Amino acid sequence: MPNKAHNNTPHTGPTVEQFVAFMTKNKMNITAQRRRIAEAFFNYPGHHTLEEFYQHMQTLDSSIGQTTVYRTLKLLCAAGLATEIHFTDTVAHYEMVNAGTHHDHLTCVNCGKIVEIYDRNIEQLQKSIAEKYDFTLLGHLHVLYGLCSECRAQRDDEEEEMADEQAKLATQIK
Ligand SMILES: [Zn+2]
Numbered sequence: 001m002p003n004k005a006h007n008n009t010p011h012t013g014p015t016v017e018q019f020v021a022f023m024t025k026n027k028m029n030i031t032a033q034r035r036r037i038a039e040a041f042f043n044y045p046g047h048h049t050l051e052e053f054y055q056h057m058q059t060l061d062s063s064i065g066q067t068t069v070y071r072t073l074k075l076l077c078a079a080g081l082a083t084e085i086h087f088t089d090t091v092a093h094y095e096m097v098n099a100g101t102h103h104d105h106l107t108c109v110n111c112g113k114i115v116e117i118y119d120r121n122i123e124q125l126q127k128s129i130a131e132k133y134d135f136t137l138l139g140h141l142h143v144l145y146g147l148c149s150e151c152r153a154q155r156d157d158e159e160e161e162m163a164d165e166q167a168k169l170a171t172q173i174k
């Protein structure tokens with residue numbers, strides 16, 4: 001497999017034409033609304049829940065229902081133009097797929113902050129592991145979760161406060 005350089009490749013975002021081609025190939029109806037949703041999604045980078053993206057969509061075209069938005073996001077995923085990511089919460093996030101690039105995610109369980117990460121060693125290691133177990137690798141879901149520095153600082157403060165209170169209580173009991 002050719003090793004695509006991660007940072008040197010220009011980001012080629014997905015296009016509505018690719019979506020139309022997928023739909024046509026699978027004999028599915030490409031409606032004006034679906035086309036508009038795809039276009040809006042490709043012009044709106046980031047990680048969005050259905051609700052967030054639907055709210056954004058409402059500002060562009062309030063006639064489009066949430067179910068249509070949801071179904072179109074699913075179709076974009078099926079076409080390989082979008083990906084569904086599950087962070088620590090149960091709500092799925094959707095993100096467009098940029099050909100020739102790949103990244104994983106680091107997320108904060110407290111505030112939901114998302115950091116995109118790429119590490120050549122991890123990618124290589126995953127390939128070696130698949131080879132070792134004789135698996136043809138099709139992809140991976142890789143989310144690292146923890147606390148971001150701000151939430152960690154906040155937690156440390158709270159713990160200190162609790163320790164203080166407990167110490168006070170202990171002296172009162174004596
Ligand atoms: Zn946080």
Ligand SMILES: [Zn+2]
Pocket residue numbers: 047095103104105116
């Ligand atoms: Zn991402």
